Amino acid sequence: MNYKHYSILAALLLLFISLTGATVRSAGGRIEGKVTDPKGGAVAGASITATDPVSKRTFTATTDSQGSFKMEGLAAGTYDIVIAAKSFTSGRVAKVKVEDGAVAQVDITLELVPVEAALTVGAGAIKANADPVYQDLRLKSKSEQSFSGDYATVNNVVLKRDAGIFTLKSGEVYFLTPVEGRFTGAVFIGDGQLILTPPTPTEKKSLQIFIEEPTLTEDFSKLVIRFTDKTFEELKASPNVKMGVNGPQAARARDAFRDNETLLRKTLRDNRELRTLIDIYCTECPGYFNAFIEGKKHNKLVYLMDPLGVPNVSPEEVLLFSYGDSDGGFWTAFHLADEYKKGTAASSEDHRLFDLDHHEIDLTIKGTRLVASDKITFRALKSGIRLIPMDLFRTLRVNRVEDGQGKELNFIQEGKDEDADFGVIFPERLEAGKSYTMRIQYEGSDALRDSGGGNFILIPRSSWYPNNGGTQFGDRAIFDVTYHYPKGMTLIGTGAPVGPETRDGDNSVVKWTSGTTELAVAGFNYGRFKKKELADKDSGYNIEFYANTEVPDELRRIQLQIEQLEANGQKTETTLGSITTTGMADQAIAQAQNSMRIYNNFFGKLPYTRIAMSQQPAGNFGQAWPTLVYMPYTAFMDSTQRSQLMGVRGGTDDFWRDVAPHEIAHQWWGHIIGWDSYHDQWMSEGFAEFSASLYVQFTRGNDKFIDFWENQRKLITEASPQTQGKKPYTVGAVTQGYRLNSAKTGGVARFSIYPKGAYILHMIRMLMFDTKTGDERFKAMMQDFVKTYFNKDISTEDLKRAVEKHMTKDMDVDGNHKMDWFFDEWVYGTEMPSYKFNYQVAGDGSLSGTITQSGVSDKFVMRVPVYIDFGKGWARLGSATVVGNSSVDLNNIKLPKGLKRAAVCALNDVLALNVQNSK
Numbered sequence: 001m002n003y004k005h006y007s008i009l010a011a012l013l014l015l016f017i018s019l020t021g022a023t024v025r026s027a028g029g030r031i032e033g034k035v036t037d038p039k040g041g042a043v044a045g046a047s048i049t050a051t052d053p054v055s056k057r058t059f060t061a062t063t064d065s066q067g068s069f070k071m072e073g074l075a076a077g078t079y080d081i082v083i084a085a086k087s088f089t090s091g092r093v094a095k096v097k098v099e100d101g102a103v104a105q106v107d108i109t110l111e112l113v114p115v116e117a118a119l120t121v122g123a124g125a126i127k128a129n130a131d132p133v134y135q136d137l138r139l140k141s142k143s144e145q146s147f148s149g150d151y152a153t154v155n156n157v158v159l160k161r162d163a164g165i166f167t168l169k170s171g172e173v174y175f176l177t178p179v180e181g182r183f184t185g186a187v188f189i190g191d192g193q194l195i196l197t198p199p200t201p202t203e204k205k206s207l208q209i210f211i212e213e214p215t216l217t218e219d220f221s222k223l224v225i226r227f228t229d230k231t232f233e234e235l236k237a238s239p240n241v242k243m244g245v246n247g248p249q250a251a252r253a254r255d256a257f258r259d260n261e262t263l264l265r266k267t268l269r270d271n272r273e274l275r276t277l278i279d280i281y282c283t284e285c286p287g288y289f290n291a292f293i294e295g296k297k298h299n300k301l302v303y304l305m306d307p308l309g310v311p312n313v314s315p316e317e318v319l320l321f322s323y324g325d326s327d328g329g330f331w332t333a334f335h336l337a338d339e340y341k342k343g344t345a346a347s348s349e350d351h352r353l354f355d356l357d358h359h360e361i362d363l364t365i366k367g368t369r370l371v372a373s374d375k376i377t378f379r380a381l382k383s384g385i386r387l388i389p390m391d392l393f394r395t396l397r398v399n400r401v402e403d404g405q406g407k408e409l410n411f412i413q414e415g416k417d418e419d420a421d422f423g424v425i426f427p428e429r430l431e432a433g434k435s436y437t438m439r440i441q442y443e444g445s446d447a448l449r450d451s452g453g454g455n456f457i458l459i460p461r462s463s464w465y466p467n468n469g470g471t472q473f474g475d476r477a478i479f480d481v482t483y484h485y486p487k488g489m490t491l492i493g494t495g496a497p498v499g500p501e502t503r504d505g506d507n508s509v510v511k512w513t514s515g516t517t518e519l520a521v522a523g524f525n526y527g528r529f530k531k532k533e534l535a536d537k538d539s540g541y542n543i544e545f546y547a548n549t550e551v552p553d554e555l556r557r558i559q560l561q562i563e564q565l566e567a568n569g570q571k572t573e574t575t576l577g578s579i580t581t582t583g584m585a586d587q588a589i590a591q592a593q594n595s596m597r598i599y600n601n602f603f604g605k606l607p608y609t610r611i612a613m614s615q616q617p618a619g620n621f622g623q624a625w626p627t628l629v630y631m632p633y634t635a636f637m638d639s640t641q642r643s644q645l646m647g648v649r650g651g652t653d654d655f656w657r658d659v660a661p662h663e664i665a666h667q668w669w670g671h672i673i674g675w676d677s678y679h680d681q682w683m684s685e686g687f688a689e690f691s692a693s694l695y696v697q698f699t700r701g702n703d704k705f706i707d708f709w710e711n712q713r714k715l716i717t718e719a720s721p722q723t724q725g726k727k728p729y730t731v732g733a734v735t736q737g738y739r740l741n742s743a744k745t746g747g748v749a750r751f752s753i754y755p756k757g758a759y760i761l762h763m764i765r766m767l768m769f770d771t772k773t774g775d776e777r778f779k780a781m782m783q784d785f786v787k788t789y790f791n792k793d794i795s796t797e798d799l800k801r802a803v804e805k806h807m808t809k810d811m812d813v814d815g816n817h818k819m820d821w822f823f824d825e826w827v828y829g830t831e832m833p834s835y836k837f838n839y840q841v842a843g844d845g846s847l848s849g850t851i852t853q854s855g856v857s858d859k860f861v862m863r864v865p866v867y868i869d870f871g872k873g874w875a876r877l878g879s880a881t882v883v884g885n886s887s888v889d890l891n892n893i894k895l896p897k898g899l900k901r902a903a904v905c906a907l908n909d910v911l912a913l914n915v916q917n918s919k
């Protein structure tokens, strides 16, 4: 397992958080009141939550510009009230009695939050979110009159936003008062319909996961629209629109807009105002359109069209998703219609606003607190941009940003539990191609977690420093990082250390650099470690092993229980009491050494000269960074101990056995060869998993190799609770990446991009296999591929070109030197064949038989290999091309006498639902 599914997964998980606090309006009692500051001034925008402690039902309200609020339709009873407002401590009023038809008055004065001393050390004079235009955007709807200006009465008006066609049949559109002369928000109340047909077959199939049909038709009664495009001007100019001011439902529109702001800020955690401000400050930017659709069938739909790319599915510009509990997920995503027309739609499209060149990070670890500054050099890629969005973990709080001359810059970062997206505002427009410098100072807890016994885990792996918000994984750059940390602790970075560790008082200081190799990500592991190392001349690597000297708390607790039981005379028959992970050093080093040698041989050497296998206090996943592998501590136990700790599965599951070869392979697949977009991530995970199969074959033999692929086949073809009962291969192509996961399909991506991604490369290897030269052709292709795309990101089409360059005559089944047939079937498709092989051996030893392919479409074609065994294991005889649901006959193939058995796909060469060989 490896990295960057986190962004999409985290987003999806967030999407599944249901909305709470919907205000119910009906008969009943009311609570009214006023919120003031210590000087008696009104506190606007305070949120009031009333909870019925018995039913746990909650009601919410927000104070207006006068500091007043009211809640209506409350069932009679007693409520506990919490009042929260920015810069104030929360206020609480318990046991407020509400009676039918009566008003309970609650007035409260809030205290100011004392300024936390630590946060102000070295902080700049400019505070977060101080930009006046940003403030205006953020607070606009607080005004009671915010929707009392322009409104449009509509009569069958069509708003076409790429493939999304919104028909506003009847009703009114209310506009949020403009900011800097720009309209950025609107609410439609009335009767409307959205029709959307995705532009590609793959995306139609994706939509059908959620709604049977390949076209969405959704009636709605309300839309909240956020935009920087010409929505206002377009509606105003329409002959089917009558403009007016102060429409009859302005207050309802305003409430709907405020609810939407709460949804964005607290549930979806998407700072829309930050995105809006990019365009307000960029006159030549084309503008985005974002509609929140309260549909009659699906009431949590969101449509987003953003020419700068939609986060999570970028470089695609259009996304329809739902944040509902039962229908949550990315329903469909695609490029702009124009790009399909021109043939420019591609996963290699680059929507970045800037390119990070260099990070110079100074990081101090104080307990679990990180205090850091990052001097960043970047190049602007688009002209006219003033606000650049960055990716920084939410609990790391920025306290100062300055430019290359030391001049302070404005920046945006809302509260850590809200839409904490970080962005830097430059006073002038950036010019494309020009280089800029900025220094970002930040600190915070909860990014580094203490698991006890000197075991620490770094939670954000690619956003513990400000990363490029326009990339899904990271932006390749040179990293120079100076770490300061308590002496006695060990820190392992990425790249290589520059000189030995030095002392600064009670701190150790060491600088790590990536040298001249740009890294997509940089990171570190930290803790109280014991180190062992081996210089492997054969692979050219220094292999380091770091295990924690003590076990993490979760394991220590189990050990204490065992000690207590045994002290009371009970026999537990476990050996967990004496567990250490340092004892596995030699085995872990040997695994790394074998992996490096095998991969060097197949894929070619890398520019690194060292690799660190380091332990992390997480038992269920491993992760790889350039030169640094984070291993689950459970992988450093023997299988007996793992069985005792985690049940039978722990002792037998391939995951722990193959986690080291998989993670080491990510040095090639994921780091030196990155991926263009989420459509191409299957190559990183799939190829790492494929590499583990090489490790199994060369260290444990062909039988285990066949078992390995049999296990992968089961993962791909069998339904499970984790996939919501869906057979993984049927859900979608590997190129859909982590988007395959949804409320309807569970965590199915893990059962697709890993095993099927691996199988695809395995099939290519098997197609290229030659009885005389073995894997030579395959190796040549892989090494050429690594050289060609060295330290670059690749697309699926790049792989296709590499295979075409090295393909055999047999692979040219269409006679056009193209591999379209293979990629259409296995990479972009979801078909799954089955095979039957019936054979006979004649008295003279000659072999005859029939190979039958079934369960596929008529055009489906595959080369199916035939193997023979004379008692010394499988040997390849040859292969046959089978088209569609048909059979191919083998007639009297002359063989020596004594054939023990024959089979098709003996090495699990072809991914199939079923392979039957019979005499």
Ligand SMILES: [Zn+2]
Pocket (backbone or CB within 6 Å): 001, 002, 003, 662, 663, 666, 684, 685, 688
């Ligand atoms: Zn992985």
